[in-house]
Amino acid sequence: MSTLEIRDLKVAVEDKEILRGVNLTVKAGETHAIMGPNGSGKSTLAYAIAGHPKYTITGGEVLLDGVDLLELSVDERARAGLFLAMQYPVEVPGVSVSNFLRSAVTSVRGEAPKLREFAKDLKSGMDALAIDAAFAQRNLNEGFSGGEKKRHEILQLELLKPKIAVLDETDSGLDVDALRVVSEGINRFRASGETGVLLITHYTRILRYVKPDFVHVFAAGRVVEEGGPELADKLEAEGYEQYTKASA
């Protein structure tokens, strides 16, 4: 059973300290929601765990099943079982979705999937997320609408089958139908009980479909309160004001 442990993580961007000691443990079978105001450092946490070069780790540890992720390159982290669905997925011109997915699946599995099998998996994955088959030939994320990009992030999640998924505002920009479709994808991923999810969001909307076990409130670069699902409802009703005041 997998475990992601974030211990006293401190992160700076261009000499500005953003994360000021984050502690969080996500175990297989658990879903954790992180909620917090704009600019509180949620994406910073997600990118820093994934190894984005813009973020400098100034302290702490991130362990996946005891392996120090911070020692690994970005691709090694992904192959170790970490997945980050990005808040703003990047457009990559000239690289087709199908080519990209095949390369990614090959890298993560350590061997090329059989062509027919892959084609089948891809098709059923796309069908399940109501993604038109034509997207396979399009350039990665290029010209995709916000919602289409998010669906493709979940398609990748389902194809790559990581141990721990960090989903950064996967729900934002989705209409009601897309939210349902995407949530179902996340739930399929959770269904085995062997995977952990860290779900970053501003809204309780998605939490009605993807039930969290724990809710963490993020403010000014650290976790300031933790609780069960009921905490999300409280946040929705009362907002973040008390936390931002407290941390200021």
Add this chain to the structure above:
Amino acid sequence: MGLNEKPLSTLHEKASYDLADFEVPTGREEAWRFTPLSRLKGLHNGQAAASGQVVTQVYTPEGVRAEWVGRDDERIGKAYVPADRVSAQAYNGFEKALVVTVPKEAVPGDAITVEIKGNGGEGAAYGHIVVVVEPMAQATVVVQHEGSAVYADNVEFVVGDGATLKVVSLQDWADDAVHVSHHHAQLAKDATFRSFVVTLGGDLVRLSPSVSYTGPGGDADLSGVYFVDAGQHLEHRLLVDHSQPNCKSNVDYRGALQGEDAHAVWIGDVIIRVAAEGTDTYELNRNLILTDGARADSVPNLEILTGEVAGAGHASTSGRLDDEHIFYLQARGIPFDEARRLVIRGFLGQLIEKIQVEELRERVMNAVEAELAR
């Protein structure tokens, strides 16, 4: 200058068959300032002995004529007059010219292939090729260069009324080759010309594709990809001379550069003369600089001498691989080297997609793949 007179173009006004009309370049001239003359092996100053050799083989589909003709053949030099010293040197240096004719209305099923192969050895070799596509005919020509040589040549493409010519020119020379070449296309009324240039190998390659129009309605598309490794100098100098009304031209060259002293030069000159009303032209050059020590010089020049153009523009960009692209691919488990290859292949591939003949497209893609795998 009277009120109705427009100034003459300042670009490429000089042209002559006579070598003596061109002074030996010093490197200070606009046309030569980017080219490392010392690596031209004497092609520019008359010091190259004409003792070199290339082997040229031509494959023609049924209905296409290929002839080797003497210097006095009247078809030689009709469409193109040498525009610089090396071009004039080549013009005066070849022994036999290859003339390929696609007869009127013919549509050969296969591409015409010209293979030019250098076998090393001393001295320079000179060549001349004329491809005539007669009215309403449609043809594809592949010119392929490989091996080791010091080679200068002029290639004339004469595209007749309503005819279509597609050219793929592959410069896949050995590391020590020097190649200076002019490819000139002359487009008659409503003619279509598609040129795709791929330059990968050679110590120094300087290729100058140019286009002129003899009637309205001509349409030229000039594309190119290049991959410059350490120490290579790959130069492309384009000139589209719009002198007829309602013609089109589109230029799109893309290159990737890596390694110490990898040097790419792209010059994109477009002239729209007084008579060329309704011209529609766009030129673009994009360079991907993969490492320190590589340099791309990119100079678009658009000279508009008429007030009545349908469209005219140019753009030039040189930049690094985008970290965000690489991060995204790596975040999906793809190792750095492969992520980088995917992005570069994508960058060049978007242009290669334009080659309509699948077999050719794959050949070009494979050549680029091989280059990326090096």
